[in-house]
Amino acid sequence: MVAAMLSSALPTFADVEAAARRLAGHAVLTPLLESPLLNDRLGGRLLVKAEVLQRTGSFKFRGAFNRISLIPEAERPRGVVAFSSGNHAQGVAAAARFLGIPATIVMPSDAPAIKVANTREWGARVVLYDRWKEDREAIGAGISAETGATLVRPYDDPYIMAGQGTIGLELADQAGVIGARLDAVLAPCGGGGMISGIALAIAARCPGTRVYAVEPAGFDDTTRSLAAGERLSNAAGASSFCDALLAPMPGELTFAVNSTHLAGGVAVTDAEVATAMAVARDHFKLVVEPGGAVALAAVMSGKISIAGKTMAVVCSGGNVDPEVYAQALAGAR
Amino acid sequence: MVAAMLSSALPTFADVEAAARRLAGHAVLTPLLESPLLNDRLGGRLLVKAEVLQRTGSFKFRGAFNRISLIPEAERPRGVVAFSSGNHAQGVAAAARFLGIPATIVMPSDAPAIKVANTREWGARVVLYDRWKEDREAIGAGISAETGATLVRPYDDPYIMAGQGTIGLELADQAGVIGARLDAVLAPCGGGGMISGIALAIAARCPGTRVYAVEPAGFDDTTRSLAAGERLSNAAGASSFCDALLAPMPGELTFAVNSTHLAGGVAVTDAEVATAMAVARDHFKLVVEPGGAVALAAVMSGKISIAGKTMAVVCSGGNVDPEVYAQALAGAR
Numbered sequence: 001m002v003a004a005m006l007s008s009a010l011p012t013f014a015d016v017e018a019a020a021r022r023l024a025g026h027a028v029l030t031p032l033l034e035s036p037l038l039n040d041r042l043g044g045r046l047l048v049k050a051e052v053l054q055r056t057g058s059f060k061f062r063g064a065f066n067r068i069s070l071i072p073e074a075e076r077p078r079g080v081v082a083f084s085s086g087n088h089a090q091g092v093a094a095a096a097r098f099l100g101i102p103a104t105i106v107m108p109s110d111a112p113a114i115k116v117a118n119t120r121e122w123g124a125r126v127v128l129y130d131r132w133k134e135d136r137e138a139i140g141a142g143i144s145a146e147t148g149a150t151l152v153r154p155y156d157d158p159y160i161m162a163g164q165g166t167i168g169l170e171l172a173d174q175a176g177v178i179g180a181r182l183d184a185v186l187a188p189c190g191g192g193g194m195i196s197g198i199a200l201a202i203a204a205r206c207p208g209t210r211v212y213a214v215e216p217a218g219f220d221d222t223t224r225s226l227a228a229g230e231r232l233s234n235a236a237g238a239s240s241f242c243d244a245l246l247a248p249m250p251g252e253l254t255f256a257v258n259s260t261h262l263a264g265g266v267a268v269t270d271a272e273v274a275t276a277m278a279v280a281r282d283h284f285k286l287v288v289e290p291g292g293a294v295a296l297a298a299v300m301s302g303k304i305s306i307a308g309k310t311m312a313v314v315c316s317g318g319n320v321d322p323e324v325y326a327q328a329l330a331g332a333r
Numbered sequence: 334m335v336a337a338m339l340s341s342a343l344p345t346f347a348d349v350e351a352a353a354r355r356l357a358g359h360a361v362l363t364p365l366l367e368s369p370l371l372n373d374r375l376g377g378r379l380l381v382k383a384e385v386l387q388r389t390g391s392f393k394f395r396g397a398f399n400r401i402s403l404i405p406e407a408e409r410p411r412g413v414v415a416f417s418s419g420n421h422a423q424g425v426a427a428a429a430r431f432l433g434i435p436a437t438i439v440m441p442s443d444a445p446a447i448k449v450a451n452t453r454e455w456g457a458r459v460v461l462y463d464r465w466k467e468d469r470e471a472i473g474a475g476i477s478a479e480t481g482a483t484l485v486r487p488y489d490d491p492y493i494m495a496g497q498g499t500i501g502l503e504l505a506d507q508a509g510v511i512g513a514r515l516d517a518v519l520a521p522c523g524g525g526g527m528i529s530g531i532a533l534a535i536a537a538r539c540p541g542t543r544v545y546a547v548e549p550a551g552f553d554d555t556t557r558s559l560a561a562g563e564r565l566s567n568a569a570g571a572s573s574f575c576d577a578l579l580a581p582m583p584g585e586l587t588f589a590v591n592s593t594h595l596a597g598g599v600a601v602t603d604a605e606v607a608t609a610m611a612v613a614r615d616h617f618k619l620v621v622e623p624g625g626a627v628a629l630a631a632v633m634s635g636k637i638s639i640a641g642k643t644m645a646v647v648c649s650g651g652n653v654d655p656e657v658y659a660q661a662l663a664g665a666r
Contacts, residue, residue, distance in 0.1 A: 028364070028366075030364075031361070031363075031364055031386060033361075033386060036388075036427070037451060037454050037455065040454070050386070052618040053364060053366060053383070053617075053618060055369075057618055094369070114615065118370060121370050121373070122370065278655070281620050281655070281658070282447065282655070284386075285385040285386060285390055285619060285620040285621075285651035286618060286619070286620065287614050287618040287619065287620060288618075318618035322611070322614070322615070322662065325614070326659055326662065326663065329655065329659065330659065
């Protein structure tokens with residue numbers, strides 16, 4: 001029913017497995033970490049998928065590399081174009097460089113400086129736009145029409161979703177090795193690409209494991225959409241320092257997968273995120289950016305109770321400006 | 334010649350291999366990370382062994398677990414005792430807990446609060462002493478004599494050295510997988526346990542690779558001892574925020590190995606270490622404590638030139654008080 005209305009085919013678990021084969025030797029197989037002392041305090045078993053250690057400092061490299069590697073040889077010289085608040089930008093820029101393809105990235109002018117600088121350093125051309133006044137999709141589409149560059153969407157693309165889903169595949173394998181039976185998997189959710197891919201992998205590999213989307217308060221469009229059974233937008237005027245998770249509404253393809261596979265969603269405050277960033281620093285020795293820490297925040301805040309359970313959270317990115325990082329940690333309780 | 338004068342047998346590469354078998358499934362096989370953007374800037378290939386992700390947040394768990402697992406069943410109820418500024422304390426406490434053995438740890442009263450708190454949380458009894466007035470070896474030996482507890486030395490013990498050496502074994506394997514031929518390996522050096530074990534592994538697995546000890550300025554006893562061909566002490570009165578690396582002079586066993594196997598040593602300033610901590614945060618998303626960052630500092634400062642070369646550095650620990658961490662990063666240039 002839903003699939004018939006979609007503009008593109010939905011990815012399947014086979015697409016996630018194919019993505020894993022393409023990514024082998026290119027993406028980092030990020031470790032699954034655990035702190036026995038923190039487990040003691042929580043009264044449960046918490047596993048952290050350290051995706052901040054991924055190439056370019058976030059999970060976005062996975063989807064970008066999977067998508068770009070499928071561009072036919074003849075179309076590659078015309079390049080790729082992408083719009084992104086930063087992590088997808090770096091993922092696309094790095095994947096394009098590894099594959100020898102020119103990249104243009106449309107970024108909001110208020111994106112973290114470290115994300116803009118790194119995108120340029122990967123060799124991409126950066127075009128800045130005003131997040132509140134201009135339409136990044138229109139700008140990206142315009143560049144694509146002018147130059148013939150392939151548009152690499154941040155989440156609403158079956159191959160992007162499948163690429164991000166390799167996180168779930170690794171997670172299932174790694175949990176198996178240490179004998180952990182996962183009650184739940186939690187991952188950050190902006191447009192819903194990563195969580196949808198993970199949900200496909202977990203449904204196939206760990207049936208019975210519940211998968212939750214975690215969002216910043218005020219940007220809980222997926223949480224509300226799941227409850228309503230239809231795609232809802234975020235109200236205007238909200239703000240959050242989780243710059244990676246400010247998509248206005250769930251994607252078409254991502255929501256089709258998520259509405260079938262997710263157990264639900266939960267929203268966390270910036271204060272809860274700051275605490276999670278401090279926990280990541282102290283217990284896992286990881287630098288996690290605000291948007292990358294929301295799933296850990298959902299557990300640490302008790303919004304998803306881990307007592308007596310085994311749960312995995314994805315810490316999805318670590319590209320945070322030093323000043324923002326220092327301020328968040330200084331304010332963490 | 335040297336061996337005849339020693340109070341205990343020197344470890345060999347076979348001891349490192351045996352330690353690796355004992356640690357399998359207990360220690361974390363820490364990842365070897367790389368940043369292509371940083372490589373571009375350095376004009377060389379830098380590999381980072383992320384030992385901050387080790388159980389207890391530092392490499393010390395390896396040696397402690399290897400040593401303690403060799404205590405005969407009949408002696409285990411009498412427990413273990415160790416003296417340490419913090420990372421060895423946590424390593425011993427955690428290894429003892431996993432093996433079901435009571436632990437007493439003698440720690441300096443000015444050790445980082447996070448290290449003291451974690452050591453207690455691992456279930457160990459902590460005895461504090463004054464770093465500048467009391468002799469920790471005497472206190473440890475006294476407790477051992479009273480209780481019959483096995484003294485687990487921080488570095489001058491062949492099984493501790495062999496346990497830490499498993500870092501070198503993993504490093505050689507991981508470099509091989511990515512096709513990296515190592516020109517040099519750099520690791521932090523306090524008493525010299527870790528660097529000696531690594532040197533044994535690298536000599537066996539990567540002959541021709543140079544191994545360097547890196548120390549804080551003012552505590553460069555191993556660097557000077559290597560140059561002099563005999564064990565020299567540090568002058569009194571020096572200070573450094575690298576609390577993990579303040580041993581007064583090279584160990585007897587460690588120096589016997591290091592004087593044979595190391596290419597040399599180098600000292601770095603606290604300012605250079607702070608810069609390296611910021612590089613670890615920005616490029617590798619790792620929280621590295623001062624003493625854990627000295628090897629990275631040797632490369633970033635140019636004191637060991639990486640231009641045109643491939644080098645691995647061990648980031649050996651991440652147990653830093655939040656205030657010290659924030660101050661170091663705020664002052665980093």
